[in-house]
Amino acid sequence: MKNFSIPFGKEKITFSLPDEQVAGVLLSHAHEYKAPKSEAELVADALANPIGSPKLSELAKGKKTCTIISSDHTRPVPSHVIMPQLLAELRKGNPDIAITILIATGMHRPTTHEELVAKYGKEIADHETFVIHDSRKDEDMVSIGTLPSGGECLINKAAAHTDLLIAEGFIEPHFFAGMSGGRKSVLPGIASKITVLANHCSEFINSPYARTGVLEGNPIHQDMLYAAKAAKLAFICNVVIDADKKVIAAFAGDSEKAHYAGVDFEMKLAGVKPVPADIVVTTNGGYPLDQNIYQSVKGMTAAEATCKEGGVIIDVSACSDGHGGEDFYNTLKDAADIQKAMDDILARGRNETVFDQWESQILLRMLLKYTIIMVTEAPKDMVEAMHMKYAASIDEALAMAKKIVAAKGVSELKITVIPDGVSVIVKE
Structure with missing residues (x-):
């Protein structure tokens, strides 16, 4: 027997499989x-040796204001490690600089004060100036140009009206932007809903280049690069983390050059070849990434890249926050026919995108090819309303999956396990 321990929220779930059934890990x-x-x-080393840029302390000289874009509560960015050093480096170069930390919520819900304390520590959370981005507040947005896609590029005024714009973040595989980090802090991080909707249009999501680990030719990435340049994102500090959410590498400097250096490092670590199987078990990496079904779609796409068509994807995600997006949930819930729901999305133009459409589109893409079983704390009726199957345990999910593939006439059952679906790039 082969034993597995995979992340589920803040805990671990263990299970065993017969050796002969394991196609690969x-x-x-x-x-x-x-x-x-x-x-x-x-x-500290990254900040002392920036890539393609002067040191942050040098950039701070002569500036009255600085805005630091920082990831929100849904991202495991170790801000308690990064942020104190960014603040110290800025004030080393300019003790009087007025600093605002702009929380890049993208299209997510606002971050709470309790979540700020958990992320930065009480000292920073209580004494620094924070602005929580709200993509739906048009009065907070400033136009800085037109995206290559044709959409208006609108960003938070706290970023547009600062003398120095910098960002912290982390680099990991991303299921349609190719890789996270760098330019993504601006779009979708602190962009208007109008800009995000144009960038996340069905045409771009449907592109074969809008996939995990792909930057070249990726239309979503091209829009994001434009937004970062137009916003004058001057400096980034991005990290790569391991399964325990610990920093294993850091890259600082020019927003594009430092990001690509980090991407190269991550690509070498994250790339894995597919091992086709009838059943694929995946996760969303545990807390905070598996707080809701919306985020958990990412881990499912890793399974998509190695599951045989007609097979079963088992997604093990706590989803203690439920579905994570009202529009996302309703699109699936209201879809009597999932092919028609997909056709409706694909028929929408770039400026006709609706909230959470991209997440619905990707989940529908998988549902049209695979059966998806969720092992989750999300309510059973919620999961089933979204055209997935619910299992109370991994053993129950495996039993269900085996019955499904057996009914299709599969005689020699094979299972591939992806312990952390958001940390791998599955491609030939």
């Missing part, structure tokens, strides 16, 4: 990579 090498220094030392 797809695991990022980031999980076995041994960092040469501590988390704080890695970040």
Whole structure:
């Protein structure tokens, strides 16, 4: 028997499979990579040796204001490690600079004060100036140009009206932007809903280049690059993390050059070849990434890249926050015919995108080819309303999956396991 321990919320779920049933285990090498220094030392080294840019302390000189774009509560960015050093470096160069931390919620719900304390520590959460981005507040947005896609590029005024714009973040595979980090802090991080909707249009999501690990030719990435340049994102500090959400590498400097350096590092660690199987077990990496079904679609796409058509994807995600998007949930719930729901989305033009359409489109894409079973804390009726099957345990899900593939005439059952679906790039 082969034993597995996979993340589920803040806990682990264990299960066993007969050796002969295990087709393969797809695991990022980031999980076995041994960092040469501590988390704080890695970040300090990156800031001391920026890529393609002067040091942050130099950039701060002569500036009255600085806005730091920072990821929200749905991202496992170790801000408690990065943010104190960014603040110190800025004030080292300019003790009087007025700093605002702009929380890049994208299209997510607002971050609470309790979540700020958990993310940054009480000292920073209580004493620094924070602005929580709200993409739906048109009065907070400023136009800075037109995206390559044709959509208006509108960003938060706290970013548009600052003397120095910088960002912290992390680099991981992303299921349609190719990779997270860098330019993504601006779009969708602090962009208007109008801009995000144009960028996340059905045409772009449907592109074969809008896939995990792909930047070249990716139309979504091209829009994001434009937004970062137009916003004058001057400096970033991005990290790569392991399965324990610990920093294993850090990259600082020019928003494009430092990001690509980090992407190269992550690509070498995250790339895995598909191992086709009738059943694929995946996760969304545990807390905070598996707080809702919306986010958990990401981990499912790793399984999509290695599951045989007509097979079963088992997604193990806590989803203690429920579906994570009202429009996303309603699109699936109201879809009597999932093919028609997909056709309706594909028929929409770039400026006709509706909220959460992209997430619905990707989930529908998978539902049209696979049966999806969720092992989750989300309510059973919610999961089933979204055209997926619910299982109370991994063992129950495996039993259900085996029955489904057996009914299709599969005689030699094979299962691929992806312990952390958001940490791998599955491609030939």
